[in-house]
Amino acid sequence: MTETLPTALWTQRADLAQLVAAIGIEDIRWVGGAVRDTLLGEEVADIDAATPLLPEEVMNLLKQAGIRVVPTGIDHGTVTAVLDGGPVEITTLRHDVSTDGRRATVKFASDWKDDAARRDFTINALYAHPQSLAIDDYFGGLEDLSARRVRFIGDARERIREDHLRILRYYRFQARFGAELDAEAEKACAELAETLKGLSRERVAGELLALLALPDPYPTLLRMREKAVLPVILPEAGKAEMARLELLIGIEARYGVETDSLRRLAALLPPVPALAESVAARLRLSRAQRDRLTTLAARNASDGDAPRALAYRQGIENARDRLLLTGKDPRDLVQWHVPQFPLKGGEIVARGIGAGPEVAKMMRAVERRWIEEDFPDRARVEVLLEEELAGR
Missing domain, CATH: 3.30.460.10 (Beta Polymerase, domain 2)
Incomplete structure (x- = not known):
């Protein structure tokens, strides 16, 4: 039928x-x-x-x-x-x-x-x-x-030799649709993994990011690492980085955060900005993607101490991602909008401070205390300014 x-x-x-x-x-x-x-x-x-x-x-x-x-x-x-x-x-x-x-x-x-x-x-x-x-x-x-089996048509090795990108496509489709593993496909991908080096970095990046965007790519990426496929395209992803990705996926699910391939790529890299910049360049990521990946690589354990202060300095998206990457709860940023500092340099000049470096220094001092106090209203900012002026 x-x-x-x-x-x-x-x-x-x-x-x-x-x-x-x-x-x-x-x-x-x-x-x-x-x-x-x-x-x-x-x-x-x-x-x-x-x-x-x-x-x-x-x-x-x-x-x-x-x-x-x-x-x-x-x-x-x-x-x-x-x-x-x-x-x-x-x-x-x-x-x-x-x-x-x-x-x-x-x-x-x-x-x-x-x-x-x-x-x-x-x-x-x-x-x-x-x-x-x-x-x-x-x-x-x-x-x-x-x-739910992803199987190459005909001989798996022949299909891969026709287009090396099919190795990464296999794993992406396996992560999305697969339940039953195809031993022949897995073996062929492992044997021909080195051929991935001949592909354009843009094609590799496209497939890698598409895989990372899936609901739970961790088991597939772990198998790619075990089969020596992942090290060909992302040698920076060691055991610690794989563990961080697994933790991140669990945290995303716990807090109902949408998947994001670049955030997950950041999890697969050590938190070293220069290294993130190098990987981004190697994968031919866009300038915006490179900047974001580098910012996420600057994360540190103290990111969760003051989430809103982090969001004020880095933006909501980057702050949320850095919290997630360090295992912190991002819900303090939900429906919170980054406020604008309610003080202008002219107001300080009007209080007798000459225009120039002293005004900027005073602005920074008041702003620092405003952030530390979790962004109080305008009235409190005026009090902070008066206190800073009195302490000169």
């Missing part, structure tokens, strides 16, 4: 029906994550489609139907239909001609199974007919999905 895709809201979108009508109902199938996640009852984020038609044909048909289309990856057969409900990537069936572990030379195909054979995992090679929702499963993906 042919299994069908459960009816989901996205399968009933009018703009998708228009897309199918433009291309032809027998020349398009939904594929990949949308099919997999619908079968699992999870929310669908992106919709991808496959077609035996050449990309130029697809573009012409969509234009004729009044659908905006962008040639986002036309050299590899991918165009994007811009629809009201969200973009849809449409890729021509293809098979790899040659690969070097980083990029592939592809040839367009006409057979759905040929296209499925070049994909990474069986659970990602499920195709659904847009009308009947019947599922084509060429490599046992439905059984693997039911068993």
Whole structure:
């Protein structure tokens, strides 16, 4: 009996029906994550489609139907239909001609199974007919999905040699979907771990951060470390750092804090700002990400002594993260807004202090006491100022 895709809201979108009508109902199938996640009852984020038609044909048909289309990856057969409900990537069936572990030379195909054979995992090679929702499963993906097993299509080593990033994708998918381990996949990833060194740092960082963003990546990362995969991409993550990550994930769950991949990356690094800066540069993180990672690396055991003072100096987000990373309760910052220091330099000048360094010194003194007293109101600030002036 042919299994069908459960009816989901996205399968009933009018703009998708228009897309199918433009291309032809027998020349398009939904594929990949949308099919997999619908079968699992999870929310669908992106919709991808496959077609035996050449990309130029697809573009012409969509234009004729009044659908905006962008040639986002036309050299590899991918165009994007811009629809009201969200973009849809449409890729021509293809098979790899040659690969070097980083990029592939592809040839367009006409057979759905040929296209499925070049994909990474069986659970990602499920195709659904847009009308009947019947599922084509060429490599046992439905059984693997039911068993919560992430398995490479065909020979795991061959799949990894085609694209080394599949090692990290395997672990990410295992962390998200897997329950039953695939021994062959684990062995292949361990044997070929060193090939990760040939990938662009941006691709590695993207996969690592995506893994860290999952609800509980700790067991998977621990296995990556045991299999000597994690040390290839993040040698700084030793036993102490792994323990800190485990503690952080538990604290996040205890206090209902949303997961954050950069905070968790900080947990996997020793609290040394210069080292954090070096890792951020190596992973080609953005300037904002580098600054944040370096700030989190400056955490210390005293961060929990005055959470609001820390938030005043570092910002709410950084203060919360530093508290979490040091095992402290961040709830004192919930619904608290960083106040503005209610004193201007002109007020000090008006009290007889000449403009210049003395004003700045007086401002700092009053501000320090204001912070120590947990940000009292304006009236108290005036008292603090008078006391500082009297003590000159």
